[in-house]
Amino acid sequence: MTEAVLVLNAGSSSIKFALYSLAEIAGMPHVRGKIESIRRAPVFKAVDRNGQELDKGSLGSIDVSSDHHELTAHLLDWVEQHDDGHEVVAIGHRVVHGGRDFSAPVQINREVLEKLKGFNSLAPLHQPNNLAPIEALFARDANVIQVACFDTSFHRTQTHLAELFALPRRFMEEGVIRYGFHGLSYEYISGALTKHLGDDAGGRIIVAHLGNGASLCAIENRKSVATSMGFTALDGLVMGSRCGTLDPGVVLYLMQERGMNADQIQHLLYNESGLLGVSGISNNMQVLLESDRAEAKEAVDLFCYRAASEIASLIVPLQGLDAIVFTAGIGENSPAIRAEICRNLNWLDIALDDRANAANKTIISTDSSAITVSVIPTDEESVIAKATRKLFLAGN
Structure with missing residues (x-):
């Protein structure tokens, strides 16, 4: 055996x-x-x-x-x-x-x-x-x-400042901080950077994990510097059925003016929002891309606009940007979404190779692009398997 x-x-x-x-x-x-x-x-x-x-x-x-x-x-x-x-x-x-x-x-x-x-x-x-x-x-x-x-472990290399919320210190001491998620995916990508990006692997890289759940991670020297998700997996990007970043005042409004309780708000923000909520059609990006309804287009446009905006914000902790890596279901398989996000970032002098993008090639930017844009499939299972093997062998 x-x-x-x-x-x-x-x-x-x-x-x-x-x-x-x-x-x-x-x-x-x-x-x-x-x-x-x-x-x-x-x-x-x-x-x-x-x-x-x-x-x-x-x-x-x-x-x-x-x-x-x-x-x-x-x-x-x-x-x-x-x-x-x-x-x-x-x-x-x-x-x-x-x-x-x-x-x-x-x-x-x-x-x-x-x-x-x-x-x-x-x-x-x-x-x-x-x-x-x-x-x-x-x-x-x-x-x-x-x-x-x-999924939270990879982000523990973030600075203390990157973890903080502007709340009374007692909450931070109780553990109300920015944890970040999708860390197993980011760990895999960080390990694959040398193979796919060569000399850029240790540089300033933003990885876009775009799927039904979606987030970004700013990585330098293959370590997490900052990330779009925070205390929970609700924060940051527009997702399949999750709202992403939301003015806390909206939650107060839902409680005070609409009479919603915590369970109802939780269900709304996790299960009824995001692409599904904006479109009223589906949480599936491919379904929305194939739809001719204006609501579907608006949901897709919002997804791309918010992703580009969050990428721009992560350039601050990196103090520059050398590469963007797309991964996960949407990131690996949707040329249209990658192209639209990069179009929103054209002020960075990003130039996509349309044929490479359409074919889901590893490098989808042109040689003249100021930023390397890449597509790298993630593999969370292999990260888990390696860690499990290591602990098993250590105990035997």
């Missing part, structure tokens, strides 16, 4: 997974897949390292109402039954929020799990679902080695 690391990335309605041989984590996963549409009509998809589909649509007999706990158990059963050549010796998890307590990957025990539950209110769409498979695995086998890798 070949020892293996299983990576689980649980979201609000999905569980992504990847199985890596312990000795080959730098390569492609042996198996990769996901369970989608959780709590509606769960669908299972998996492919081997050659891209061949495995048991599409099948996870055995599961109820449509199955939650993350139940589906984690089904997934482990599937891995054990369909991959006789690998023995899972450690499981790594993406956990969105590590607060101030966790600035690096950590092996999970019951005490760690309880601390992580304390951050549920700071990432209500993500944290409870990140932790559900961990609890399910403890119930299945309390001795299995589990490792948490945090």
Whole structure:
């Protein structure tokens, strides 16, 4: 049997997974897949390292109402039954929020799990679902080695000033600071910069992680200097269904004039806003790009305008800019969005190569561009796998 690391990335309605041989984590996963549409009509998809589909649509007999706990158990059963050549010796998890307590990957025990539950209110769409498979695995086998890798960890290199809100100091001392998110994606990109950008890799770079959740990170010497997300994953850019930066007075208005309570406002800001709220059509960027409705165009234009504005603001902590890197679902696959964001930044003397952009090439700027513009696919799972392997080997 070949020892293996299983990576689980649980979201609000999905569980992504990847199985890596312990000795080959730098390569492609042996198996990769996901369970989608959780709590509606769960669908299972998996492919081997050659891209061949495995048991599409099948996870055995599961109820449509199955939650993350139940589906984690089904997934482990599937891995054990369909991959006789690998023995899972450690499981790594993406956990969105590590607060101030966790600035690096950590092996999970019951005490760690309880601390992580304390951050549920700071990432209500993500944290409870990140932790559900961990609890399910403890119930299945309390001795299995589990490792948490945090989206907040990469940003702990920010200066104290970059973390501060202009609130009374007592709140900062209680942990009300700018944490930043999508750190596993940024960690992967920072490690890939030398390969793709050469001499610019250690320079002043803004990475745009653009997906249903979206953020920016200013990176210098491959370390986080500042980021667009703050105390929660609501801050910063316009997202699929999240509002991004919002005047706090709007929240006061919703409470005082509209009589909305905290739960209603939370649902509004996380689930009904962003591209979905502005367009009234969809949170899916591709759907909006294909629509001929004015509301769809306005949502797309706002997304691009705000992204460009936030990129401009991150030039301040960097004191200049050498490169922009686009990544994640929209960033990697939407030439139109990349072009519009760069058009809003044409005062930086950015010049895109239209053919390279349309083809999603690694370098999409021209040789004459003052700023290098790049597209680098992210791989959060490999970051989690490497960290899990390191902690497993350290304890054995």
